[in-house]
Amino acid sequence: MNIIENVSRRGFLRGVVASGVFVLSARFVPEPLWAAEGEAAAAGIEPSLWMSIAADGTVTIVAHRSEMGCGSRTALPLVVADELDADWPKVKIDQAIGDPKYGDQDTDGSHSVRSFFDEMRYVGAAGRAMLISAAAAQWNVSPKDCITEPHFVVHKASGRKLGYGELAAAAAKLPVPKKEDLQLKSKSQWRYIGKESNVLFDLRDMVTGKAIFGMDAAMPGMVYASIEHPPVLGQKIKSYDDKAALKVPGVQKTLTIETVKPPHLFKPLGGVAVIGDNTWATFKGRKALKIEWDNNSPHSSYNSDAFRKTLEATSRQPGKVVRNVGDVDAAFAKGGKIIEAEYYTPHLAHASMEPPVAVAEYRDGKVLAWAPTQNPQAVQETIAGVLGIKKEDVTCHVTLLGGAFGRKSMPDHVAEAAVLSKQLRKPVKVVWTREDDIHFDYFHSVAAMYMKAAVGADGKPTAWLQRTVYPPIGSTFDAAAKYADDEMGLGWNNLPFDIPNHRAENGPADYHVRIGWFRSVANVYHAFAIHSFADELAHAANKDSVQYLLELIGPARIVPLEYKEDEADEKQRYPLDTARLRRVVEIVAEKSNWGKRPMGRGRGMGIAAHRSFLTYVATVVEVEVDNRGQVHIPNAWTALDAGTVVSPDNIRNQFEGAAVFGTSLALFGEITATNGVINQSNFNNYQLTRINRAPRHVDVQIVESDAPPAGVGEPGVPPFAPALCNAVFAATGKRVRELPMSKTKLV
Amino acid sequence: MIRFKVNGKEKTFDGDPDMPLLWYLRDVAGLMGTKFGCGISLCGACTVHQNGQAIRSCTTAMKEVGGTEITTIEGIAPLHPVQKAWMEIKVPQCGYCQTGQIMQAIALLKENKNPNDSDIDTAMAGNLCRCGTYQRIRAAIHQAAKELA
Numbered sequence: 001m002n003i004i005e006n007v008s009r010r011g012f013l014r015g016v017v018a019s020g021v022f023v024l025s026a027r028f029v030p031e032p033l034w035a036a037e038g039e040a041a042a043a044g045i046e047p048s049l050w051m052s053i054a055a056d057g058t059v060t061i062v063a064h065r066s067e068m069g070c071g072s073r074t075a076l077p078l079v080v081a082d083e084l085d086a087d088w089p090k091v092k093i094d095q096a097i098g099d100p101k102y103g104d105q106d107t108d109g110s111h112s113v114r115s116f117f118d119e120m121r122y123v124g125a126a127g128r129a130m131l132i133s134a135a136a137a138q139w140n141v142s143p144k145d146c147i148t149e150p151h152f153v154v155h156k157a158s159g160r161k162l163g164y165g166e167l168a169a170a171a172a173k174l175p176v177p178k179k180e181d182l183q184l185k186s187k188s189q190w191r192y193i194g195k196e197s198n199v200l201f202d203l204r205d206m207v208t209g210k211a212i213f214g215m216d217a218a219m220p221g222m223v224y225a226s227i228e229h230p231p232v233l234g235q236k237i238k239s240y241d242d243k244a245a246l247k248v249p250g251v252q253k254t255l256t257i258e259t260v261k262p263p264h265l266f267k268p269l270g271g272v273a274v275i276g277d278n279t280w281a282t283f284k285g286r287k288a289l290k291i292e293w294d295n296n297s298p299h300s301s302y303n304s305d306a307f308r309k310t311l312e313a314t315s316r317q318p319g320k321v322v323r324n325v326g327d328v329d330a331a332f333a334k335g336g337k338i339i340e341a342e343y344y345t346p347h348l349a350h351a352s353m354e355p356p357v358a359v360a361e362y363r364d365g366k367v368l369a370w371a372p373t374q375n376p377q378a379v380q381e382t383i384a385g386v387l388g389i390k391k392e393d394v395t396c397h398v399t400l401l402g403g404a405f406g407r408k409s410m411p412d413h414v415a416e417a418a419v420l421s422k423q424l425r426k427p428v429k430v431v432w433t434r435e436d437d438i439h440f441d442y443f444h445s446v447a448a449m450y451m452k453a454a455v456g457a458d459g460k461p462t463a464w465l466q467r468t469v470y471p472p473i474g475s476t477f478d479a480a481a482k483y484a485d486d487e488m489g490l491g492w493n494n495l496p497f498d499i500p501n502h503r504a505e506n507g508p509a510d511y512h513v514r515i516g517w518f519r520s521v522a523n524v525y526h527a528f529a530i531h532s533f534a535d536e537l538a539h540a541a542n543k544d545s546v547q548y549l550l551e552l553i554g555p556a557r558i559v560p561l562e563y564k565e566d567e568a569d570e571k572q573r574y575p576l577d578t579a580r581l582r583r584v585v586e587i588v589a590e591k592s593n594w595g596k597r598p599m600g601r602g603r604g605m606g607i608a609a610h611r612s613f614l615t616y617v618a619t620v621v622e623v624e625v626d627n628r629g630q631v632h633i634p635n636a637w638t639a640l641d642a643g644t645v646v647s648p649d650n651i652r653n654q655f656e657g658a659a660v661f662g663t664s665l666a667l668f669g670e671i672t673a674t675n676g677v678i679n680q681s682n683f684n685n686y687q688l689t690r691i692n693r694a695p696r697h698v699d700v701q702i703v704e705s706d707a708p709p710a711g712v713g714e715p716g717v718p719p720f721a722p723a724l725c726n727a728v729f730a731a732t733g734k735r736v737r738e739l740p741m742s743k744t745k746l747v
Numbered sequence: 748m749i750r751f752k753v754n755g756k757e758k759t760f761d762g763d764p765d766m767p768l769l770w771y772l773r774d775v776a777g778l779m780g781t782k783f784g785c786g787i788s789l790c791g792a793c794t795v796h797q798n799g800q801a802i803r804s805c806t807t808a809m810k811e812v813g814g815t816e817i818t819t820i821e822g823i824a825p826l827h828p829v830q831k832a833w834m835e836i837k838v839p840q841c842g843y844c845q846t847g848q849i850m851q852a853i854a855l856l857k858e859n860k861n862p863n864d865s866d867i868d869t870a871m872a873g874n875l876c877r878c879g880t881y882q883r884i885r886a887a888i889h890q891a892a893k894e895l896a
Binding site: 070207653660 | 775792842878880
């Protein structure tokens with residue numbers, strides 16, 4: 001409903017083509033939005049970028065962030081509607097195209113609400129002030145004597161009312177108030193922000209099959225394409241035979257795409273594309289292709305077992321220091337009890353339920369694309385770069401995303417559609433199979449961590465050294481990159497523990513597959529190593545894990561950290577506050593009845609607490625390990641402090657889901673390569689958690705807070721795997737130092 | 748010529764008899780509510796009903812569809828108690844797998860009016876949700892069962 005209506009509102013083609021497929025096709029010219037429809041708009045004012053009010057009272061709010069299941073598309077418009085004092089059922093959402101005028105549109109890093117909460121409040125408040133001024137002028141009273149109730153301005157003394165629709169045209173002609181003159185609502189006046197009643201804007205469409213994902217986008221006259229990519233990154237086509245493929249009913253032709261050269265960026269991988277009348281014909285045609293690939297790729301010797309040994313060897317050598325407190329070497333030299341441990345985690349694939357897919361049309365030097373993308377501006381830049389056109393000449397519409405988890409911030413699949421369309425001079429829909437998705441992902445990095453601590457007589461560490469090694473995401477953008485960069489801030493250079501001597505290091509590694517952002521990114525392996533090691537130290541000290549964790553965190557304080565220039569907001573508004581971390585630990589311990597639940601044979605509980613994306617999270621997992629060594633999770637509890645929240649029930653859903661996502665990567669998740677070829681292909685050999693293996697009950701506690709909003713999409717994942725592995729240790733005495741857990745014999 | 752019904756309407760098909768029903772529904776009939784997830788019956792995103800039974804349309808060839816009645820999510824109208832429960836419990840995150848989940852749940856409740864947790868897990872284990880909404884799916888099925896009783 002949403003996109004079709006948006007399309008219609010702009011006078012786009014609507015309806016059904018001969019085949020019966022909904023059409024989402026048009027060239028979009030941005031129009032000023034703050035105006036009654038059909039009237040000349042009072043352009044040039046900031047609210048016009050974000051909303052409009054029609055004469056019938058319909059408020060249209062622009063969602064410039066993508067909806068991949070985290071709720072951003074609903075949350076930010078709710079914030080505008082709250083300050084505008086709009087009646088939510090009269091609000092429509094217009095999904096923005098990619099355009100720098102909206103600011104950052106890369107829906108990643110759990111920062112949609114964090115980065116745009118204040119701006120959206122001011123947009124709504126400006127609109128409300130203008131509506132009040134318009135009403136006051138009409139009544140010839142002071143704006144100060146007017147208030148609003150949903151969708152109406154009310155004159156307090158007389159009780160006279162005017163609807164927002166009636167006032168829209170007059171309000172649009174008024175000057176936009178200055179930010180400093182705007183009165184934002186107080187928290188107690190909020191109607192939507194923080195309320196349990198909020199629901200996803202697209203909820204009804206999602207349960208009736210009307211929601212439009214990338215897989216559902218279509219353009220008139222389009223053809224379908226399925227691409228046989230080089231099995232090894234960088235392999236080129238030596239020869240190919242498409243005779244059998246062309247005999248498949250519905251196959252029209254085949255085309256080649258040049259093999260990508262590093263840096264890989266978001267460029268098409270290359271390969272042979274089968275073009276056909278429908279998706280099935282192209283899939284079937286691909287199976288009939290005979291392709292011979294060259295053997296010259298530098299990545300054709302990539303073998304996961306050997307690579308692991310290289311990473312581990314590097315992790316035992318000194319690396320680049322990324323944080324230093326005191327002097328760990330001097331503390332280790334003093335002797336005493338030294339504890340060392342090594343941890344390993346494999347590559348992972350995102351495996352969103354909707355595989356990569358996109359529709360694009362190249363015409364007259366311009367490209368129009370519809371895609372499930374987290375970053376429509378990256379679509380513009382990528383296609384512009386690949387086709388040698390201006391990015392302003394690439395229009396990218398954003399559909400709903402059938403899951404993304406970071407994969408769809410990397411739009412290689414959209415670029416493929418554009419490249420093929422340029423060759424075919426027709427709109428092209430590129431559909432990846434599940435096998436394509438798993439073979440050719442931008443993988444979560446494989447990682448090795450080395451940990452070393454010296455502990456005093458009280459069992460507390462006097463020194464803590466941590467070293468992490470993995471091919472960095474930077475290698476996707478600079479083939480020579482061997483050290484991590486932004487990943488260090490993801491749970492490595494900000495250990496919140498009260499330890500006098502601490503050093504964090506990062507060692508170099510080469511890439512052999514494309515590395516990308518995956519939900520929670522480096523926090524996943526960093527938290528696994530840190531919080532497993534913390535639990536190892538607790539047991540070595542013969543102390544209760546929760547008590548020991550609180551001792552490690554230490555007294556309430558702001559942890560002194562070094563911030564980069566672009567992290568000023570973090571430094572000022574989001575200091576690392578151990579009081580907030582302690583609090584979530586205490587809450588989760590209480591809710592889980594830590595230490596008081598009867599634990600029979602094969603049962604145990606574990607804890608981990610990790611701050612990521614500026615949100616403080618503590619998770620307790622309860623496990624039951626049966627006599628075959630199979631792990632069951634009857635309960636998990638999470639407490640989180642994400643500051644100010646918009647939709648609490650959606651946040652609970654995010655954290656319930658994070659427990660399932662965490663279960664997948666802890667129990668099953670593993671991508672490996674043999675001679676550069678990925679061994680996994682579909683859900684039979686890359687398993688995801690099913691309902692019968694998921695945590696049976698997940699309890700989520702949200703700490704009431706007035707702090708600025710922080711992330712909610714990702715922070716639930718990192719503490720889950722270590723809490724689970726710590727529970728397994730409590731249940732079995734077996735320490736899990738590598739994921740997935742199936743590698744460790746539990747009975 | 749293959750003759751069958753989709754959502755109560757007579758249909759014919761004379762294309763590739765090996766074409767899976769999924770791609771007929773999506774690319775030929777324009778019914779986009781049925782989703783592609785894996786292509787080999789491992790995820791359940793493509794679940795529809797054939798003569799009232801839940802099937803995976805991605806591995807059901809058109810030649811197996813002749814003479815049968817297919818129901819897709821678009822044919823579930825007006826709003827089914829399962830869909831209402833899905834909305835009340837606020838199950839979806841991204842929403843992509845949910846139409847398949849709902850079709851599977853409707854078929855379950857037709858056969859078992861009052862499923863317990865274990866019945867639900869058995870019936871729903873073929874439907875993956877990468878967002879991880881399983882706890883809510885279970886709650887929604889219990890709620891729908893109550894409303895249907």
